[in-house]
Amino acid sequence: MKRNFFLTLTCASMLLPIAAQSQPLASSVSTTATPSLSSATSVNQTSIASSGRFAEPVKAAESGAITVKLTGFVRNDFSYDTRQTVNLREASVDLYPKDKQLDVNGQDINAVTNFNMLAINSRLGVAFTGPDAFGAKTSGLLEMEWFGPSDAAVGGVRLRHAWAKLDWPKRQLAFGQFWHPLFVTEVFPGVVNFNTGIPFQPFNRSPQIRLTEHLGKDVHLILAAIAQRDFTSIGVNAGSSEYMRNSAVPNLHAQLQVKKERVVAGLAFDYKLLRPRLSTGSGTTLLVSDATVGSTALMAYLKVVGRATTFKVEAVKGSNMTDHVMLGGFLAYGTPAVGTTPAVEMSYKPTGITSVWAELVGNGKTVVPAIFVGYCTNTGNDPNAIAAYGRGIGIGGRGGISDLFRVSPRLEVISGKFRLGTELELTKAGIGTSTTDGKVISADQITNTRLLFTTTYSF
Structure with a gap:
């Protein structure tokens, strides 16, 4: 029985139509990323890696045909940090350096180097196409990784993408879990x-x-209604999707994208509404809370592909962006706690950020140099808040972040499906005392330098 099964699987795999390495048609531009032009190598179009690459595409199925292709890679990371960092998954993802923490002798406890080796960023996915439905081409993607669903479950399997699409000549409709539209698969740091x-x-x-x-050959309008699951807002009960679910309003998104052979540009608007609490107070002061906090984000991006280099730039001005693993959150206003009487949060306002990054990448096929630069600043909100919820913000005491800066030159060497990468990442955080408007004063510049080496074998 086993022999027959493997024989059938082998024969089937030999008959599966595998696509040539090519650019996707305009009909799939919005949700199937084009190969990253930071290198001229073929890349994984259905499985976006943090290395900035994608899986090889699958051809559109003929009517009635079914194609299946395994995609993914085995990746190993070797990193060295000059100090402790705020991070995710055992420092696999570093965000910014930790603040100074002085002992009784005035020595910084967090000024300790760190070395790490991890393989949890490896990935496995299945891309497929099937028979036409409702007069549209059909395709989908299922993908998992070993990053884990939380810091307590590092190495555990989690769902990454579960995505199905219907493509008509002038329209695409897609459902499932995939990149948020603010993560533009055509223009992101590699x-x-x-x-x-x-x-x-x-x-x-x-x-x-x-x-x-598809408003024209090169112009596309993207509209989306979005929930939260894999990445959630930070609120009164830490990170949770309940705040958006309790608002009964999905995250709404609109984006206009222009995509030509050597230029991709776009503008995006994003809106979400949270209900941070169902009640305030306790005992004789317990009251239903219907207070909500709305937030918006505006984004502009551009990629220009030259003969020898590719240039990318993106700017975001938004608020309460913690579900996008960025700085900020929201502030609570009301009556502060007095003695045994708990605080009563009556209203909320989001804290703002302005962030911009740019990248210059060589277009070589075997040796790919590049440099990334990013800057983000915390713009806060109104004063007299009684509580703060988010990342890098507060309303008193040490620990708030005024701004972040990063520069990271890198070099990648490619041979077939094997890729070696090294990067020197310098991240500087302005960390100081938070005021009641969520802003920061008396900031010290805290710096971490990460030296990274990676090996990636794609299939």
Whole structure:
């Protein structure tokens, strides 16, 4: 029985139509990324890696045909940090350096170097196409990784993408979990680090319904209604999707994209509404809370492909961007706690950020040099808040972040499906005392330098 099964599987795999390495048609531009032009090698179009590469595409199926292709890679990371960092998954993803923590002798406890080796960033996926449905071409992607669903479950399997698409000549309708539209698969940092440019670059995968209208050969309108799951807002009960679910309003997104052979440009608007609490107070002061906090984000991006280099730039001005692994969150306003009387949060306002990054990448096929630069600043909100919820913000005491800066030159060497990468990442954080408007004063510049080496074998 086993012999017959493997014989059948082998024969079937020999008959599967595998695509040539080519650019996708305009009908799939919005949700199937084009090969990263930071290198001229073929890349994994259905499985975006933090190394900035994708899986080889699968041809559109003929009517009635089914194609299946395994995609993924085996990746190993070797990193060295000059100090302790705020990070995810055993420092696999570093965000920014930790603040100074002085002992009784005035020595900084966090000024300790760190070395790490991890293989949890490896990935496995299945890309497939099937028979036409409703007059549209059909395709999909299922992908998993060993990054783990939380810091307590490093090495565990988690769902990455579960994505199905219907493509008509002038329209695409897609469902499932995929990249949030603020993560533009055509224009994102191709850094060696698995952090993919965060916290300067929006980074989020979410369940969603996405409609793409092809207004012309090069112009596309993207509309989406989005939930939270893999990446969530930070609130009164830490990170959770309940705040958006309790608002009963999905995250709404609109984006206009222009895509030509050597230029990709776009503008995006994003809106979400959270309900941080169902009640305030306790005992005789317990009251239903219907207070909500709305937030918006505006984003502009550009990629220009030259003969020898590719240039990318992106700017984001938004608020409450913690679900995109960025700085900020929201502030609570009301009556502070007095003695045994608990605080009563009556209203909320989001804290703002302005973030910009740029990247210059060589277009070589075997040796690919590049440099990434990012800057982000915290713009806070109104004063007299009684609580703060988010990342890098507060309303008193040490620990708030005023701004972040990063520069990271890198070099990658490619041979067939094997890739070696090295990167020197310098991240500087302005960390100081938070005021009641979520801003920061008396900031000290804290710096971490990460030296990274990676090996990646794609299939």
